[in-house]
Every structure is written in structure tokens, then in C-alpha cells.
Amino acid sequence: MQSNNAGQVRRQRFDRIVAVFHQDIYRYAAWLSRDKAIAEDVVQEALLRAWKSLDALREDVATKPWLLTIVRRENARYFQRKRLETVDIDNLTASQSALLSEQPDDDLGDMREAIYALDDDYREPLVLQVLMGYSTSEIAEQMGIQQGAVLTRLHRARAKLREEMQTGAAE
Numbered sequence: 001m002q003s004n005n006a007g008q009v010r011r012q013r014f015d016r017i018v019a020v021f022h023q024d025i026y027r028y029a030a031w032l033s034r035d036k037a038i039a040e041d042v043v044q045e046a047l048l049r050a051w052k053s054l055d056a057l058r059e060d061v062a063t064k065p066w067l068l069t070i071v072r073r074e075n076a077r078y079f080q081r082k083r084l085e086t087v088d089i090d091n092l093t094a095s096q097s098a099l100l101s102e103q104p105d106d107d108l109g110d111m112r113e114a115i116y117a118l119d120d121d122y123r124e125p126l127v128l129q130v131l132m133g134y135s136t137s138e139i140a141e142q143m144g145i146q147q148g149a150v151l152t153r154l155h156r157a158r159a160k161l162r163e164e165m166q167t168g169a170a171e
Helices: 002-031 036-052 060-081 094-101 107-117 120-129 136-143 147-170
Strands: none
Touching: 002 036, 002 060, 002 120, 036 060, 060 120, 060 136, 107 136, 107 147, 120 136, 120 147
């Protein structure tokens, strides 16, 4: 009976973790992968890995960074094993070509595109701070770099965004 009770406690702990952090890890996966369907796959695989290694999580305060690390690694695994299909744009139908020419006309779309265009080294700390609410020390720990490097990357990311948005507005 003890074993069944331990399994039930483990399941309840996992359910609480998922309830609290599911939206955060999905949002992070979506930013990393730039695709909602891929983000769903990444989150599903990440949650499976989290379930398997739940006993390794000793402190509840470390849950969010632990999950985000799993998501980041799972995203990398996804792109390592998945060969994405390419499309020959010369052979598109008229309706498919029209989809390629659509440009979002609002500033939010332009900002998202500018963020997506950033190198991963700049985009990731920016997303962790702005979207996920992490402090620079938490980002440094999460990414395995010094806090000064995080500050530099955040400064450069914002400068690149500012420049891109000003260039876009001038055009």
C-alpha cells in the first residue's frame, strides 16, 4: 500500500507543477521554436522528461528554472532529429504565393519579427526577462553565463531592436 500512496503523492506533485507552469513553459517553447505546433510537441516531450526525472527535483523553488532548462534542451533535440520540409517557392500556386507576400502592418508584428531576427544569444535573455519575468541573475544561472554577460546581451538586444524598429519606421 505504501508504494501506491507514494505514486499518488508523486502524481499530485507533478499535476501541481503542470498546473502552475504549463503556460510559462509553452510560451517559452513558442518563443524558442517560433512555431505553435512545434512548441506543443516540445512541451509534451519536456513534460514527459520532467515526469521521468521528477525525483531529481529536490526543491520546489527550483521548479521553474528546471522546467525551462528541460524545454530549452528538448527544443534543441527537436531540431537535431527533425529535418524540416523545404518548399520550392518557384513552383507555388497563386494562392500559396499570395500567402508569402502578406506583410503584417501593425507595430506588434514588426516587433515580433525583429525579436525573431535576433541571434539566439540576444533573443533568449530578452525573452527570459521580458516574457518570463526573470531577473538578470536568474537568467545568468539559467543560461550558464555571468550576470555581466547577461546585462551586455540585454543591452545589445534592445539596441538592435531599437535600430531595427527605427529603420523600419523610416522605410
